[in-house]
Each structure stands twice: as structure tokens, then as C-alpha cells.
Amino acid sequence: MEIMETRVLILGGGATGTGLARDLALRGVDCLLAERRDINAGASGGNHGLLHSGARYVASDAAAAIECREEGELLKRLAPQCIEDTGGLFVAVQGDDENYIANFESMCAASTVPTRPLDLAEARHLEPALSDRLIAAYATEDASVDPFMLSLDNLAQAVDKGARYLRNAKLVGFEMDGGRIARSVFLNQTAGERFAIEAEIVVNATGAWAGMVAALAGAHIDILYSSGSLLVTQDRLTTRVVNRLRKAADSDILVPGGTVSVLGTTSVTIDSPDLCRPTVAEADAIIDDARAMIPVLETTRYIRAYAGVRPLVMVAGVGDARSVSRNFSLIDHEKDDVDNFVTITGGKLTTYRLMAERTGDLVCAKLGVDAPCTTRIEPLPASTRGEWTEPGLGPRRWIGERDGDDIILCECEMVSRKAVNQIIDGMDGQYGSSLLNGIGLRSRVGKGPCQGGFCGLRVTGHLYDEGYVSGLRGVHEMHAFTRRRWRGLRPVLWGLPLVQADLQEALYCGALDLELEADARDDGGDL
Numbered sequence: 001m002e003i004m005e006t007r008v009l010i011l012g013g014g015a016t017g018t019g020l021a022r023d024l025a026l027r028g029v030d031c032l033l034a035e036r037r038d039i040n041a042g043a044s045g046g047n048h049g050l051l052h053s054g055a056r057y058v059a060s061d062a063a064a065a066i067e068c069r070e071e072g073e074l075l076k077r078l079a080p081q082c083i084e085d086t087g088g089l090f091v092a093v094q095g096d097d098e099n100y101i102a103n104f105e106s107m108c109a110a111s112t113v114p115t116r117p118l119d120l121a122e123a124r125h126l127e128p129a130l131s132d133r134l135i136a137a138y139a140t141e142d143a144s145v146d147p148f149m150l151s152l153d154n155l156a157q158a159v160d161k162g163a164r165y166l167r168n169a170k171l172v173g174f175e176m177d178g179g180r181i182a183r184s185v186f187l188n189q190t191a192g193e194r195f196a197i198e199a200e201i202v203v204n205a206t207g208a209w210a211g212m213v214a215a216l217a218g219a220h221i222d223i224l225y226s227s228g229s230l231l232v233t234q235d236r237l238t239t240r241v242v243n244r245l246r247k248a249a250d251s252d253i254l255v256p257g258g259t260v261s262v263l264g265t266t267s268v269t270i271d272s273p274d275l276c277r278p279t280v281a282e283a284d285a286i287i288d289d290a291r292a293m294i295p296v297l298e299t300t301r302y303i304r305a306y307a308g309v310r311p312l313v314m315v316a317g318v319g320d321a322r323s324v325s326r327n328f329s330l331i332d333h334e335k336d337d338v339d340n341f342v343t344i345t346g347g348k349l350t351t352y353r354l355m356a357e358r359t360g361d362l363v364c365a366k367l368g369v370d371a372p373c374t375t376r377i378e379p380l381p382a383s384t385r386g387e388w389t390e391p392g393l394g395p396r397r398w399i400g401e402r403d404g405d406d407i408i409l410c411e412c413e414m415v416s417r418k419a420v421n422q423i424i425d426g427m428d429g430q431y432g433s434s435l436l437n438g439i440g441l442r443s444r445v446g447k448g449p450c451q452g453g454f455c456g457l458r459v460t461g462h463l464y465d466e467g468y469v470s471g472l473r474g475v476h477e478m479h480a481f482t483r484r485r486w487r488g489l490r491p492v493l494w495g496l497p498l499v500q501a502d503l504q505e506a507l508y509c510g511a512l513d514l515e516l517e518a519d520a521r522d523d524g525g526d527l
């Protein structure tokens with residue numbers, strides 16, 4: 001069995017793991033990140049993309065509200081390429097709790113979360129899609145964040161500073177030596193072979209899977225799995241983030257993300273993070289509730305649904321998923337008699353940097369390294385690995401460069417052959433079992449109205465032309481890609497998406513004899 005060595009092994013390639021890799025690399029600490037699938041394969045690729053101003057938490061958790069406000073302000077300044085500073089509105093409609101509305105401004109003030117009351121006419125002028133049954137409106141500092149660009153940029157700087165990473169590397173066990181992890185054993189999911197990593201410290205940043213990973217070292221974390229589903233509209237419906245002004249509930253938030261809007265979410269307790277997927281019932285319930293705030297949500301075209309799992313670390317005596325704290329948990333497993341093992345889980349995308357900082361501080365203290373965290377002051381450089389996730393970049397580049405030899409492979413989002421080649425170059429040869437899914441994750445391929453119907457075929461053709469795939473491999477890649485897109489289409493199959501799905505079925509099942517049925521079992525997240 002091959003054995004690799006590192007000072008710090010980071011398990012999990014979401015926002016927290018990639019943020020920690022950057023944090024440690026900037027402190028000069030040798031680290032290696034291992035991800036079982038691909039970057040953002042978990043909640044970091046299946047969330048709402050809201051950079052919280054804190055206003056959503058002022059009633060339930062003032063500390064979380066302050067943390068979000070502080071981290072949101074930092075990220076706007078230090079990682080502007082990943083943020084669209086849209087601003088936000090909190091709005092209430094007839095029938096919403098008037099006590100909550102009356103207390104909102106003072107709760108925001110108590111948590112130092114900036115907010116400003118708006119005249120109803122002004123609110124509807126700012127966002128014409130809002131209901132005419134509005135009874136209160138406030139302006140807040142919410143924004144939207146591109147989680148893929150964020151993680152890819154974090155990883156890019158970590159690698160520049162000497163960190164290493166492995167994709168398709170699933171941790172399957174630990175070899176213990178007394179009260180320490182001596183070796184972490186992995187399965188290379190591409191080659192099907194086992195290998196091991198020896199590290200001075202192992203950090204478990206596997207999000208919703210943290211309890212399962214901790215159990216492999218004999219440690220226990222009580223985690224509640226809260227699945228949330230989200231719907232993507234074909235067009236961008238509002239300029240700003242729009243939140244429902246009420247105690248946190250389902251279907252409260254519409255986040256603009258480039259050319260689309262994302263509506264959600266839900267909170268459904270599930271038995272395993274591997275069983276997370278959006279359902280028809282959730283899609284119906286989200287739209288039914290949210291149309292009171294924005295009526296056009298009832299008739300707009302939805303292009304897909306997706307879901308992610310929130311790992312909520314249980315504290316004895318707490319009730320349902322919405323009332324469990326969404327703060328993060330940093331656990332030193334010395335308390336479980338495992339000296340060199342740390343878990344970081346829970347929290348939010350908005351607070352990922354702080355989570356990485358606190359974890360980096362603990363790791364450095366354990367290693368005896370005296371190097372301070374610099375991510376609070378040092379800007380996150382924009383990288384070429386993350387740039388193609390930006391909506392609208394494809395057409396801008398295409399028109400700007402006017403390169404006649406560069407053909408478009410994804411027409412909906414105008415991703416060109418040159419862009420696809422650049423993305424593949426940035427994957428450092430770690431293609432895994434589906435290069436096509438990896439390209440989809442790092443770009444807008446498959447994310448437009450055709451949902452992979454045409455671009456899946458074209459990009460696969462390009463992979464054959466360039467020699468990246470041969471034989472049946474490309475067909476298997478396309479199968480994996482379309483199954484993933486299909487899973488997101490099923491909950492929104494009415495009107496135009498139904499027509500689109502019919503066409504997709506004719507193309508893939510009729511012409512290529514592929515089966516589009518989605519797996520009942522899933523490995524979490526949305527690529």
C-alpha cells in the first residue's frame with residue numbers, strides 16, 4: 001500500500017476544508033486535503049448562496065447574527081470576485097406576525113446588524129416583483145456568494161503556497177496507535193486501490209459526514225441531518241436578496257445568483273446525509289408558500305431543483321432542526337482520548353473563513369507552531385480555476401475575444417471549447433470517474449435551460465476529440481452527468497421543463513439508449 005506523509009491531513013473539500021488548507025498554507029504549515037469526490041461535493045455545492053447580513057438570525061441567535069455580519073463584511077472586502085453585493089430586503093405580507101415585525105428593527109440594532117425601514121412604495125419600486133399585499137419592508141446588507149468560486153480560489157492559493165490535494169480519495173478507516181491516529185486509510189475511487197496517509201494531525205472537515213468519520217476513530221458526535229431543497233428559476237427575478245420578515249421558516253428567501261434566482265429552502269430531518277435529494281412535495285410547498293411574497297414565483301419557469309444537508313450538532317434537550325444552533329462546532333478529540341484528531345463541522349458558508357481560522361489556531365497550538373492567521377487581512381486572490389463558475393462570463397469573453405476558431409460547446413451559458421480546455425488544465429489530471437461532472441462543477445455547463453441536453457453531448461464529443469476519453473468511457477461520463485441533471489429536473493416537471501425533459505429523454509434514451517432514472521440513494525450535494 002502506498003503511504004504518503006504530511007503534517008496536517010484535512011478530510012473534506014468543501015468551503016471549510018479548502019479554507020483551512022489556505023489558512024494553514026499561509027501560515028507555512030505543510031498540509032494535504034483529501035476529498036472523496038470533488039471540490040464542493042457536499043453542502044458547499046448544495047446551498048442557497050446567501051452571504052448572510054445576520055438579519056435572519058437576530059431573533060433566534062444574536063451571536064450568530066453578529067458573526068455573520070462581521071464575516072460578511074470581511075468577505076465583501078477580501079474576496080469581492082466571489083460576492084455580488086446585491087443588498088437585501090426583509091418584507092412581510094398580510095397575515096405575517098405583527099409582533100415580529102414590530103421588534104425587528106430593535107433586534108437588528110441589538111445585534112449591530114444594519115437595517116433601514118423602507119416605505120412600501122419604495123420597496124416595490126426597488127423590487128417590482130414584490131406582492132402588493134406588503135405590510136412592512138426593511139433594507140439589509142445581504143449579498144449573494146458563488147460557493148464554487150470561493151472554494152476553488154481558496155484551494156488555488158493553498159496549492160500556490162505548497163499545499164497538496166487529492167480528489168476521489170475517500171477515507172475508509174484509521175489505523176490507531178494508542179491514543180493517536182497513526183495512519184488514515186483511503187480508497188482511490190478512480191483506481192479502486194487503497195493507500196494511506198501519515199499525518200501529525202488529522203482534521204475532520206467532512207461536514208454532514210463528520211459523525212461517520214469521527215466514529216472510525218472511536219469518537220462520537222451526535223449529528224442531526226437537516227436536508228434543504230432549493231429551486232432555480234430560469235431568469236433573475238429580483239436585483240436584491242429578498243427575505244420573508246418572519247421567524248425563520250421554509251420558503252423564506254430568494255437569492256439572485258447571476259442570471260437566475262434561487263428559492264428556498266426547507267428543513268427536513270433525514271436518517272443519513274447520503275439520502276438527500278429534492279422532492280416533488282418540497283418543490284410544491286416552497287412555491288405555494290413563497291408566492292405570497294413574490295406572486296410571479298407561481299408561474300415562473302423553474303429549470304431545476306437541488307438539495308444539501310446541514311450537519312446540526314445536537315446539544316442535549318434541543319428540539320427540532322430549526323431550533324438547533326447553526327453555529328459551528330470545533331471539537332478537539334483529546335476528550336475522546338484521540339490526541340491528534342480535530343473535527344470542524346456545522347456553521348455556514350458565510351462563516352467558513354472564521355471556522356478555518358479557529359481550526360488553524362487549534363491545529364497550530366497542537367503542533368507548537370507560532371504563526372498567526374492572516375486570512376482576516378489578506379485578500380483572497382482570484383484564480384483561473386474558479387473564474388468559469390461566474391454566470392455571464394462566457395458571453396462576455398466570447399464577444400470580447402472574437403476568436404473565430406473557438407466554438408461554443410454550451411449554448412445556453414456560452415461556454416466555449418477554449419474555456420473547457422482551461423478548466424481541464426486546472427484539474428491537475430485528477431479527473432476521477434467523471435470529467436464531465438468536474439467540468440460542470442467548474443463552469444456553467446449544464447446549468448442553463450437545456451440542463452445538459454445539448455451541451456452534455458457536445459462537451460463529451462470534445463473530450464473524445466481531444467483524447468481525454470475513449471471507447472465507452474465518454475458514454476459512461478454522459479450517463480453520470482445526465483443522471484445528476486435529471487435528479488434536479490424531476491421535482492419541477494411541468495410546463496416548459498416537461499417539454500425540455502421529453503426532448504432530453506428522446507436525445508439520451510432514444511438516440512443513445514441511456515437510462516435517465518435518478519438513484520434513490522445519493523451521496524449528497526449537488527454538482
Ligand SMILES: Cc1cc2nc3c(=O)[nH]c(=O)nc-3n(C[C@H](O)[C@H](O)[C@H](O)COP(=O)(O)OP(=O)(O)OC[C@H]3O[C@@H](n4cnc5c(N)ncnc54)[C@H](O)[C@@H]3O)c2cc1C
Nearest residue numbers: 012014015016036042043044048050171207228308349350
Ligand atoms: C440547503 C442548504 C442551504 C444553505 N444555505 C446557506 C446560505 O445561503 N448561506 C450560508 O452561509 N450557508 C448556507 N448553508 C450552509 C453551508 O452550505 C455549509 O455550512 C457549508 O457549505 C459547509 O461546508 P463544509 O466544508 O463544512 O461541509 P461540506 O461542504 O459538506 O464538505 C464536506 C466534504 O467532505 C467530503 N467527505 C465526506 N466524507 C468523506 C470521506 N470519508 N473522505 C473524504 N471526504 C469526505 C464530502 O464529499 C464533502 O465535499 C446551507 C446549507 C444547506 C444544506
